[in-house]
Amino acid sequence: MAAVLPDDLTARARIREAAFRRFAAQGVAATSLRTIAEDAGTSAALVVHHFGSKDGLVRAVDDAAVARFRTGLEAIGTDTNPETVAASFGAVFERIIGGDPVMRAYLRRALLQDEPASTALLDEMLEVTRVGLAMLDESGGLRPVADDRWRPFQVLFIALGSMLLEPLLQRALGGHAYDPDVLHDRSAANLDFFAHGLLQDP
């Protein structure tokens, strides 16, 4: 069951893309070079020829994924309107990865490991969240709390939760968790949650 990949890519690019998909779907350890080679329509030896070793391939795939993610992040980073920032908090990462199931699966696996690439990605997300919160704070949009260390994490958990537990959502919703309609509803609910919390005022 070879994955269908565009023919108009170099073999090197086809290999990297095939590896990206396999790593996302089943993890690095469970994916053999021969499987990747078959997906890419080449031989295992060519994989080594281009990337030196399996580790080299893993690094190349990681780098490409990080770069792809950063590009999406920069496109959003130009948005400095506090109100929009607040409204899109829950949707920021989802806008980047909402349309890319393979990327979501890849991130899901990457976030669990403590390899350099994963570490960098996570720290970056946390930083973006902190910057956004700081902007919101300057404009007086944030409710003061006794201990503000946890706010970035709370925001991040809500934003990433639907990605990390996508399979659970899929099951519980009985449909695609990243369907545009579903995503829209969820973002609205998250914004409401950020604004007022869950509990009744006493």
Place this chain on the structure above:
Amino acid sequence: MAAVLPDDLTARARIREAAFRRFAAQGVAATSLRTIAEDAGTSAALVVHHFGSKDGLVRAVDDAAVARFRTGLEAIGTDTNPETVAASFGAVFERIIGGDPVMRAYLRRALLQDEPASTALLDEMLEVTRVGLAMLDESGGLRPVADDRWRPFQVLFIALGSMLLEPLLQRALGGHAYDPDVLHDRSAANLDFFAHGLLQDP
């Protein structure tokens, strides 16, 4: 570097425990039967003798983990005081797994897969969350919202986020994310978040 395991367990139990730790730390695919056997102080053949196959061992480890988790859950499930339920929302799962780093790592990996055991665990967590929310709602503690489908997930994401991203927290905090003091502060912050949200009232 064989892991230190109690001598007063049957070989079968030692094997299961060693497998539990290895699976949690490095995943199933990256763990060989010989490594597990060495940790348990026995031979690879004995692993097969007791569990039939590696798959059988995986299933046994999964079952044991699920059982252990359920036991913790039942101990909490008897608590029906609405106020306590609200106060402990963020800490419910953390109280079960807060003192057990191996269990946390195991869950972290398990939640990503869609094997039966992982699926059952997650669905169970979601169900517990729903029941807790329903109790809270009956006592009038929940703020009415337009779309309440997402509430259980929001609660679950906050509760599970610190476990799923424990390595990130560890890095960002510069200390143990499940240190009792840290855990206490985080639970308080989460309760505040649930109560009032993050944003300033207009």
Place this chain on the structure above:
DNA sequence: CGGTGGGCTGAACGAGTGTTCAGTGTCGCG
């Protein structure tokens, strides 16, 4: 034209995998 170099291959290697198997020791029961 010959030559050079890079993309690319199949076959092979050694290491490690899960699993099988014949056989050893050691209990408890009739």
Place this chain on the structure above:
DNA sequence: CGCGACACTGAACACTCGTTCAGCCCACCG
């Protein structure tokens, strides 16, 4: 005591893994 049942072992099996290597093809350059 004898005997079956059971826990347990080392050696071997077939297989897959990542990696190596000699060599093929073909575009490009002098």
